[in-house]
Amino acid sequence: MIKSKLPHVSTTIFSVMSQLAQENNAINLAQGFPDFNTDSELITRLNYYSTQNYNQYAPMFGVEKLRILLSEKFTKLYQSDYDFQNEINITSGASQAIFNVISTLIHPNDEVIIFEPAYDLYQPTVELFGGKVVPIKLKHPEYSIDFEELKQKISAKTKLIVINNPNNPTGRILSEEDLKQFEKIISETNAYILADEVYEHITFDEKKHQSFAQLKSIKDRVFIVGSFGKLFHITGWKIGYVLAEKELMKEFRKCHQFNVFSTHTPSQYALADYMENAEHYLHLNQFFQEKRDFFIEGLQQTKFEILPCEGTYFLSANYAKLSDLNDVDFATKLTKEYKVATIPFSAFYQDKTDHNIIRFCFAKKNETLEQALEKLSKL
Numbered sequence: 001m002i003k004s005k006l007p008h009v010s011t012t013i014f015s016v017m018s019q020l021a022q023e024n025n026a027i028n029l030a031q032g033f034p035d036f037n038t039d040s041e042l043i044t045r046l047n048y049y050s051t052q053n054y055n056q057y058a059p060m061f062g063v064e065k066l067r068i069l070l071s072e073k074f075t076k077l078y079q080s081d082y083d084f085q086n087e088i089n090i091t092s093g094a095s096q097a098i099f100n101v102i103s104t105l106i107h108p109n110d111e112v113i114i115f116e117p118a119y120d121l122y123q124p125t126v127e128l129f130g131g132k133v134v135p136i137k138l139k140h141p142e143y144s145i146d147f148e149e150l151k152q153k154i155s156a157k158t159k160l161i162v163i164n165n166p167n168n169p170t171g172r173i174l175s176e177e178d179l180k181q182f183e184k185i186i187s188e189t190n191a192y193i194l195a196d197e198v199y200e201h202i203t204f205d206e207k208k209h210q211s212f213a214q215l216k217s218i219k220d221r222v223f224i225v226g227s228f229g230k231l232f233h234i235t236g237w238k239i240g241y242v243l244a245e246k247e248l249m250k251e252f253r254k255c256h257q258f259n260v261f262s263t264h265t266p267s268q269y270a271l272a273d274y275m276e277n278a279e280h281y282l283h284l285n286q287f288f289q290e291k292r293d294f295f296i297e298g299l300q301q302t303k304f305e306i307l308p309c310e311g312t313y314f315l316s317a318n319y320a321k322l323s324d325l326n327d328v329d330f331a332t333k334l335t336k337e338y339k340v341a342t343i344p345f346s347a348f349y350q351d352k353t354d355h356n357i358i359r360f361c362f363a364k365k366n367e368t369l370e371q372a373l374e375k376l377s378k379l
């Protein structure tokens, strides 16, 4: 019998709900992935590079042109310069980037602050490396950060603070003022920041994404993580990236080289060609805002109480007017009986806090959303 390193961990909620959706022939608005086609231009580039025999190991840091384009993007959008040689690395998805940042930083008994509800990858990874998670709950129901609590919970042992902005699952985004508060608090500590910004190009209502890359005074303690899966509707390619100042990146690469070494080669070349045209990602906001609005309009005809959605492709809703069940049972019932799969919010809390909220993914064809809304209208 193996002595489990993660005795309290079971299969991730995303696999559980996707499987339940499949078994029950339900529409999957649970796991976050688009159901529409990837742009054929990108697929053509991928075919080109794999047939032209770009099929051997990519450089450990990632394909150079892709790193140069990322460097240019950060200079242009956030006025923050990262040297493509020493400060940018391509990874096998944002997941591997996050895992690797945590493996780079965390020693046994280091404390890591995580805001809940939290994406489910952070906590177990911290624990794998002997770290201790210090959770801070976002203030319900607006899901804002309690900066006073943050100040209280930071200790000499705080090695890392994980921040996901725009936030999965709440759909909330941080303001410029929030970032200033973070900068002030963190500059008085020795903590590092892991800024999971995979939804950076999905913010709504003209609100601008505030990247931690902009915080000059603490830049030497910040890791920024992104995902091409979210950017170009290719979650199955599993390509992401990390940006961090030279000294941090040096240590990151020591772990990365023995983790995956390098990332899928033809995809990186294809992405580099595709990314040359910034139009391919700068209109993502508008594209998803239309879907958000379409879905909200339909959901308003039901008894769900919709929570604000400022970013990401997730919309949350309170179902208390529809059922007394706990959120896991409600999401299960919705999948089995009404044929729409969602994610119960309690899965994003260590202590399984349940406010009767479920998360819908609206990165779907309008016809899929329409079918789901029709089913939900029967509730």
Ligand code: PMP
Binding pocket: 032, 092, 093, 094, 095, 096, 119, 164, 168, 196, 198, 226, 227, 228, 229, 230, 235, 238, 239, 240
């Ligand atoms: N962080 C967040 C907040 C996510 O929602 C996801 C899921 N896409 C990831 C990281 C992982 O991204 P990837 O699929 O590129 O590994």
Ligand code: GLN
Binding pocket: 012, 014, 015, 030, 031, 032, 033, 168
């Ligand atoms: N990020 C996706 C979500 O929040 C899921 C990714 C996964 O299944 N690991 O739904």
